[in-house]
Amino acid sequence: MVQYKPRHLASSFAALAMGVGLLGSSGISGRALAADKTVISVAYGETYVFDTEDLTKKWWNGVKAEFEAKFPDATLQLVPIGGGYDDITNKLSLLYRSSRTAPDVAQIATPVIGQFSSSGYLLPLDSYLADEAWWKQFPKVIQGEGVFQGKTYAVNTGENDSQLYYNMDLFKKAGLPVPWTPHNWNDILNAARTIKAKLPHIIPVWLNAGSSSGDNGILQGAGNLLAGSTVPTIYDKKTQKWVVDSPGLREVLDFYHSVYSEGMGANLSDLFSPSAVTIPLTLIAQGKVAITFGSNYYGGNWTKLICSPCWADATKVAGVVPIPTVDGHSPDIATTVGGWDFAVSASTKSPHYAWELVKLMESDINQINAANWAGFVPANQLIVKEPAFVDFAPPYNAVSAQVLPYGVISPASGDYLVWSHGLQEATGALAQHPNTTVDAAIGVMSDYVSNQLDSSAVETLK
Amino acid sequence: MRPENGERRGWWKSSAAADGEQQLDAVGILLLLPATLLLVVMFIGPVGFAFYLGVTNIALVGPTAQHFHFTGLKNLHRLVNDRLFWESLKLTAIFLGASAVVGVTIIGMALAVLMQHAVTWLRTVVGAIVVVAWMLPPITAALLWYAFSTTGGTLSLLSGSDSDILNDFPMTIVCLANIWSTAGFSMLVLSSGLRTVPAEVLEAGKMEGASRWQVFRSLTLPIMRPTIVTNVLLVTLLSLANFSLIYIMTAGGPGNATNILPIYSYQQAFQFNKLAYGALLGDVVVIIATVFAYLYVRVSRPSRAGYRPQGKLA
Numbered sequence: 215m216v217q218y219k220p221r222h223l224a225s226s227f228a229a230l231a232m233g234v235g236l237l238g239s240s241g242i243s244g245r246a247l248a249a250d251k252t253v254i255s256v257a258y259g260e261t262y263v264f265d266t267e268d269l270t271k272k273w274w275n276g277v278k279a280e281f282e283a284k285f286p287d288a289t290l291q292l293v294p295i296g297g298g299y300d301d302i303t304n305k306l307s308l309l310y311r312s313s314r315t316a317p318d319v320a321q322i323a324t325p326v327i328g329q330f331s332s333s334g335y336l337l338p339l340d341s342y343l344a345d346e347a348w349w350k351q352f353p354k355v356i357q358g359e360g361v362f363q364g365k366t367y368a369v370n371t372g373e374n375d376s377q378l379y380y381n382m383d384l385f386k387k388a389g390l391p392v393p394w395t396p397h398n399w400n401d402i403l404n405a406a407r408t409i410k411a412k413l414p415h416i417i418p419v420w421l422n423a424g425s426s427s428g429d430n431g432i433l434q435g436a437g438n439l440l441a442g443s444t445v446p447t448i449y450d451k452k453t454q455k456w457v458v459d460s461p462g463l464r465e466v467l468d469f470y471h472s473v474y475s476e477g478m479g480a481n482l483s484d485l486f487s488p489s490a491v492t493i494p495l496t497l498i499a500q501g502k503v504a505i506t507f508g509s510n511y512y513g514g515n516w517t518k519l520i521c522s523p524c525w526a527d528a529t530k531v532a533g534v535v536p537i538p539t540v541d542g543h544s545p546d547i548a549t550t551v552g553g554w555d556f557a558v559s560a561s562t563k564s565p566h567y568a569w570e571l572v573k574l575m576e577s578d579i580n581q582i583n584a585a586n587w588a589g590f591v592p593a594n595q596l597i598v599k600e601p602a603f604v605d606f607a608p609p610y611n612a613v614s615a616q617v618l619p620y621g622v623i624s625p626a627s628g629d630y631l632v633w634s635h636g637l638q639e640a641t642g643a644l645a646q647h648p649n650t651t652v653d654a655a656i657g658v659m660s661d662y663v664s665n666q667l668d669s670s671a672v673e674t675l676k
Numbered sequence: 677m678r679p680e681n682g683e684r685r686g687w688w689k690s691s692a693a694a695d696g697e698q699q700l701d702a703v704g705i706l707l708l709l710p711a712t713l714l715l716v717v718m719f720i721g722p723v724g725f726a727f728y729l730g731v732t733n734i735a736l737v738g739p740t741a742q743h744f745h746f747t748g749l750k751n752l753h754r755l756v757n758d759r760l761f762w763e764s765l766k767l768t769a770i771f772l773g774a775s776a777v778v779g780v781t782i783i784g785m786a787l788a789v790l791m792q793h794a795v796t797w798l799r800t801v802v803g804a805i806v807v808v809a810w811m812l813p814p815i816t817a818a819l820l821w822y823a824f825s826t827t828g829g830t831l832s833l834l835s836g837s838d839s840d841i842l843n844d845f846p847m848t849i850v851c852l853a854n855i856w857s858t859a860g861f862s863m864l865v866l867s868s869g870l871r872t873v874p875a876e877v878l879e880a881g882k883m884e885g886a887s888r889w890q891v892f893r894s895l896t897l898p899i900m901r902p903t904i905v906t907n908v909l910l911v912t913l914l915s916l917a918n919f920s921l922i923y924i925m926t927a928g929g930p931g932n933a934t935n936i937l938p939i940y941s942y943q944q945a946f947q948f949n950k951l952a953y954g955a956l957l958g959d960v961v962v963i964i965a966t967v968f969a970y971l972y973v974r975v976s977r978p979s980r981a982g983y984r985p986q987g988k989l990a
Contacts, residue, residue: 305948307737329738329949389957424931429949482840483827486930497681628738628949635948646843658931665947 233360252280252288254469254567257309257317259302260294263554265511265520269587270294273580281574288567295315299430310335313561318568320559322368324359324552325429328626331367336559338365342569348576351594353619360555362626369572371581371629372418375549375621377613378402378439379498379506380533388412388504395535397470398542399439406478409504418478419505420494421675423470424642426486429634433550433624434491436641439466441622442539442548445675448633449625453673456633458660463637465540467655470641475648485645492522499525499533507537511589513610517584534610536617551621553590585611591618629667636662714948723962730956734957735948744952746832751956760932760940761957768936768964771851772924776915779855781908784862784940789892790865792870803863810860842925846933850922854915862907869903872894902975909972937961 256277256495264270295305303326310316310330322330330336343349343366350359352370360368382392388409393614395403406418422435440446443462450457471491473479479501484493497503497514506512509665513534516525525532536547554576574580585592586606590616592598598615605611624630640659643650664672703770709818731751732960734744753763762832787806791799825831825842842849872904873896897904922928928935928943938961945954 300947304736307949309740310737311742326737329735332739332740333737334739335737402932426927481827481838482843482930486840486843487826488710488924488927628735631948639931646930661759 237533244643251562252285252567253291253563254288254319254562254571255291255317256319256321256571257293257306258321259554260296260590262298262302263321264584264588265515265522266529266587269520273557273583273587276583277571277575280580285567285570286566290571299323302411307658310559312508314532314557316559316561318559318562319571321554322470323373323558324368324370324373324540324555325624325626326628327360327368327555327557327632328362328465329628330557331362331365331543335560336366336367337338337560337562337565337568339369339572340366342572343369345574348578348594348596351596353593353595355551355619355621355623356593359551360557366556368545368595369576370553370555371575372584372588373431373510373551373553373593373618373621374589375510375535375591375614375618376434376488377508377510377549377610378535378537379494379496379508379512379604380535381501381504381531383531383595384413384416384501384504385533386408389491393533394536397539397546398538399442399465399540401538401647403469403472403478405457406473406505407476410476413504414502417480417497417503418505419473420492420497420503420508421473422502422507422641423474423479423638423645424486424490425635425638426488427490428638429624430491431638431641432634433552435507436466436470436637437470437550437622437624438507438537438548439540441550442537444445444540444543446622447675449627449630450675452674455671455673456629456663456667457675458633458636458663458672459656462675463656463659464652466499467644467652470644471650472657474645477648479645482646486642496523497526499523501531509589510591510610510614511627513607513614514586514589516631517607520589529608533611536613545620547617547620550616551618551623573581591615593618632666633663636660636666723764726955727959729952732952734952734955736945736951747952751953754953755956755960760935761960762942763932763936763956764935765960767847767932767934768916770917771848771934771936772912773852774795774847775851775854775856776912777908779851780911780915781866781904783855783859784866784907784911785904786868786873787859787863788866791867806863808860808889809857810864812857814857814918814920815924817853817857819920821849821856822925825849829934843930846930848927850934853925854918854921857921858911858914858918862911865910866900866903867906869900872903873899901905902963903912906972906976909968909975912968913965913972916968937964956960 215621248413250606258274260270261267264273274292274294278292282288283289284396291533293309297305303323306320310333316335327336339360349369356370356373357366359370360366377400380394385392385394385405389412390405390408393403398404402419409416422431424431427434439463440448441486443465445460445462447460449455479485480497484490484497487493491509494508495507495512496501498506498512499516512532513528514520516528516532516625518524518526537549538546539548556572558572562568578600581592581594581597582600582602584590585603586599591604591611591643597603598618603611604615624634636659639662640655644655646650660672731748732744732747734742735741766980768857777827787802791803794802812820823829824843827838827840831841835841877895878891879900881895916938919942920935922936922939923942928939937957941954941957941961944950944957
C-alpha cells in the first residue's frame with residue numbers, strides 16, 4: 215500500500231505555486247508596459263489584405279512611426295491578425311467580445327460592418343466626419359457602406375471592383391476586334407464562341423463558380439452579373455425577404471449555363487480550387503484564357519513590385535473593359551464593390567487619438583500606398599486621379615476607378631452569406647454538370663437558402 | 677454509541693490501524709484534485725457550455741453576439757427539420773464507415789499480416805513508409821491528395837484524361853486519403869495484436885489440416901477480435917476529429933458532397949456566424965464521439981471476475 219510522504223505534498227504545492235506564478239506573469243498587458251503614454255491599438259489583416267507580408271509591415275510600420283511622431287504622448291500598438299478573410303472576421307469578433315481586448319481601431323471587411331455595428335461594438339463617426347474634406351470626396355455608394363440606422367460606423371480604406379480582362383493576342387488570332395468593347399452579355403458570349411471555334415485549346419471564359427472561394431467567388435463572379443441584370447435585388451427591403459428566384463437571377467444563371475454547357479469554361483480543378491480567384495492571373499499571363507471576369511487588383515499583381523505573377527508585357531497583351539449590363543441598359547457598367555474599412559471601438563478610452571489615427575491612415579499618401587500595395591481602388595475620388603495611383607498599373611487602375619461609383623454593395627445582414635452560398639452552389643452545379651438547367655440551378659439555390667433561413671424568409675420576384 | 681467497524685468507519689476517524697489508508701485517501705484526493713480541476717475547467721465546463729450555447733441564439737457577431745438568451749427547443753426544431761443536417765449525418769456515417777471501419781482496418785490488417793511474413797528489410801522499409809504517411813500532418817496529407825487527384829495530378833494522368841477525379845468522386849477520394857493517412861496507425865496496433873496470437877494455437881490448426889485462410893479466419897481473427905474492435909473504435913474517433921483533411925481538400929463540396937458534421941458545424945459557426953447552431957451541430961459530434969469513446973473504454977477495460985464485456989469479447 216502506498217504510504218503518504220510529506221515531501222510529495224510539499225513538492226506538489228511548490229509546482230502549483232510555480233504554475234500560478236507563470237500564469238500570472240503571462241498576463242502582463244501591453245497597456246501596462248507603456249503606462250506613461252496613451253496606448254492606442256489597431257487590428258488588421260496581416261497576411262490577407264496586402265499583397266505581400268513585407269508590404270503589410272511596410273505600410274503599418276509607416277503608420278505607426280508617423281502616428282507616434284505626430285503624437286509623442288501616444289503609442290500605437292499594432293495587432294496583426296493572420297489567416298484569411300474568415301479568420302480576420304472571426305478573430306475580430308472574439309477580440310470585440312470584451313472591452314479589455316477590443317482594439318481601439320480595426321480594419322474590418324465591408325460586408326460585416328453591419329454585424330459589428332449592430333453588436334454595439336462600434337462608435338458612430340458622423341460628428342468626426344462632418345468637417346473632413348476627404349470624406350466629401352467619397353462616392354455616395356461608398357459613404358453608405360458604413361451607414362446603419364442613420365449613423366456612419368466605418369470609413370473605407372480601399373475597394374475591390376471587377377472588370378473584364380481579355381487577351382488581345384488571342385482576340386487578334388481569332389479575328390476578333392481589338393480594342394474590344396462588349397455592350398451586353400451576348401457580345402461576351404459571341405466573342406467566347408468565336409474563341410472556342412477558332413482556338414479550341416484556349417479557355418474562352420474564366421467565370422468563378424462553386425463555393426470553394428466563398429463570397430469572394432460571388433464578388434468576383436456572379437455578383438457582377440447580377441449587378442448588371444434587369445432585377446439585381448438580393449434582399450427585398452420591403453418584404454424583408456431574400457430573393458432566390460427573379461428574372462435577374464435567371465439571366466445570371468442562364469449566362470453560366472451558356473458558358474459551361476457550351477464547354478467555354480475553365481476546368482473544375484481550377485474552378486473549385488481554394489485559390490480559384492487568383493488562378494486566372496497566371497492563366498491570362500500564360501495565354502491560356504481569352505476572357506476573364508476578374509478583380510481590379512490584377513494589373514497591380516502583374517507589376518514588378520507585387521510580382522504575383524510578374525508579367526512585364528501585361529499592358530501589351532491584357533486588355534481591360536468594364537463589364538456591361540445584360541442588355542446594355544444604362545449605365546452599361548456592372549460591378550460589385552467590397553473592400554475594407556476602418557472603424558473605432560465603442561469602448562475606446564481615447565476616441566480622440568483613435569480618430570486621429572483614422573485620419574492619418576486616410577491621408578493621400580497612405581491611401582495611394584494602400585491601394586497600390588493591397589490592390590485596392592481608393593474611395594477618394596481625388597486620389598483615384600493621382601498619377602501615383604493611375605500610373606502604378608496602367609490602364610487597369612484607371613478602368614477600375616472609372617467603374618467604382620457604379621458598384622453595388624452586398625447587403626450587410628449576416629444572412630447574406632447564406633444567400634451567397636446558395637448562389638455559389640447554383641453556379642457550381644452549372645459548372646460541374648453542364649446539363650443542369652437554369653430551373654434546376656434556381657432550385658438548388660432556393661432549396662439551400664430556404665433550408666437554412668426558413669421558407670418564410672425567401673421570395674420569388676417576377 | 678455505534679460500535680467502530682472497519683466498513684463503516686470514515687477516513688477522517690482516527691485509528692492507528694487505519695492510519696495508512698486514512699492518509700492515502702487524503703493524499704489521493706489531493707493528488708487527484710489538479711486532474712479533476714483540469715478536467716472540469718478544460719473539458720466538462722466547455723462541453724457543458726457548448727451544450728448550453730446550442731440552445732441559445734448566440735451569434736459570432738451581430739446583435740445577439742453578447743446579448744444572447746436561451747431559446748428553448750427552437751434550434752433543436754431546426755436541427756430535426758434541417759435536410760442538410762440529415763444529409764451531413766449520412767455523409768459522416770459513410771466517411772467513418774468506409775474509411776475508418778472498412779478501409780483502415782482492412783488495409784491495416786493486410787499490412788500487418790504481410791509485414792509479419794515479409795523479409796526483415798522489406799518489413800522495415802514498408803513499415804517506415806506507412807508510419808511516415810501516418811505521421812504526416814493532416815494538412816500535408818490533404819495537399820498531397822489534392823495534387824494527386826485533381827486535373828494534372830498523377831491519378832488523372834494514370835487514367836489517361838484530364839478529368840478531375842476529386843470533384844467527380846469527392847467522397848471516395850477523401851475516404852482514400854483518410855485511409856492512406858491512418859492505415860499506419862492501424863497497422864501498428866494490429867501488428868502488436870498479431871504478435872499476441874499464440875504460435876502453438878496456429879500450429880495446432882495447421883496440424884489439423886487447416887489451410888492458411890482457415891487458420892487466419894477461424895483462429896487468428898477470433899483471438900484478435902478485441903484488438904480489432906479497439907482499433908476500429910480508435911480509428912473512428914481519429915477520423916471523426918480529422919476536420920482538416922476534408923476541409924482542405926474540398927471544404928465540404930462540391931455542393932455538399934463531403935459536408936460531414938464537423939465541416940457543417942464550422943461552416944455554420946464561423947462562416948455564417950451562427951454560433952448557436954454551429955455549437956448544436958458540434959454537440960451532435962460530441963455525442964457520437966462519446967458513444968464510440970464509451971464503447972472503446974468498455975472494450976479496452978481489462979477483464980475481471982464477474983465482468984465480461986460484450987460477452988464474446990472477454
